[in-house]
Amino acid sequence: MTELNVKVEKTDLTTELAIQQQWRLRPAYAGATWFDAMLRTEFRDPEETTRAVAQQLAHVTRYAQATVPWYAQRWSALGASSHDFRSIEDLVRLPILTKQDVIEQAHALTARTLPAGVSLRGVTKSSGTTGRPVLVPTTDANNAMFSLLSQRQYRMYRFDPSATFGRLMWANDLAAVAGGLNPDGATVQSASWRFAGPFFETGPETGFNASNPVSAQLAWLENQRPGYLLAYSGVLERLAYAAGTGSHARFGLAGTREWPSR
Structure with a gap:
């Protein structure tokens, strides 16, 4: 059996911000604050994180009810609305979304409008290992988030x-x-x-x-x-x-x- 010796370093916000500075932003993004802002969330107090998650949850559920027919119809059938989802604990009340729903209700699950400043980027798809591949529209915003998360991983592993x-x-x-x-x-x-x-x-x-x-x-x-x-x-x-x-x-x-x- 092969043993892997993994060194775990204790770190803090100051250390991580210094390491982040080793990653030089391109001129077009020299003023961007997204990466530092996301880094700071790693060191937030639990109570602050809980409040931030609740705010984002409220924002997402309001958007889903207003623009995604599938959620609007399901919540209406349950006698619920986006205002009923105020914390992580409330997520258990959300209707279960199956892969079959995603395949058969693709049109109803597609938002009718995008948030201001967000543009459609293209379409990606799942591997199809469990059946028919699922097509998923993507935006410039969620593509940028993938870059944010990728760079965070590189920083954490000191690339x-x-x-x-x-x-x-x-x-x-x-x-x-x-x-x-x-x-x-x-x-x-x-x-x-x-x-x-x-x-x-x-x-x-x-x-x-x-x-x-x-x-x-x-x-x-x-x-x-x-x-x-x-x-x-x-x-x-x-x-x-x-x-x-x-x-x-x-x-x-x-x-x-x-x-x-x-």
Whole structure:
């Protein structure tokens, strides 16, 4: 059985704000306060967090009742309204939303209007592993939130934003190339990290299809030597078995940036 030695550091708001400063915002977002504001929420008093959650819950439920037919109809049938949801404890009163509802009632579950300043970005879909994939409209706001959460994770794990970020993923999870998806055998290169890069100055990103042979993946890692590697767990397992002893140092399975001499 392999043991993982994980070091847990005690931290505080001052420390985290200092670390956040290592992430330089791009000029277009130099005045943005979202990242620092979200960081501060990690250290709020429980009572303040409870009040903030209640305010957001009230806002979301009012919006849902006013613009989403499915919720308006269900709440009306229950004799309830958005005003009945004032705390986390009240969430148990919400009607259960099943995946079948999402598939069959997609139109009724789509908001008729978007909040001021929010624009439709596109459509994403679920994997479909439990049946038919679910199509989900996305906005620029929730896409930005994904970037916010991604960068928070990088900060928490003390990623160096200047390093190269590697991805071993299916072609449809990598950046698109001219003509469509990245073909097997080819490397897709980006000047910055996929989710943090739009907001922050980062190192480059390099990607390779997980559908390539394991031997090709190992050769790619030896050639690219990314500071960080994102891959599916099954891909990492196959790489570890193929690489043999010392694989964690060979291609960063333990998050190390130490590479052996060529």
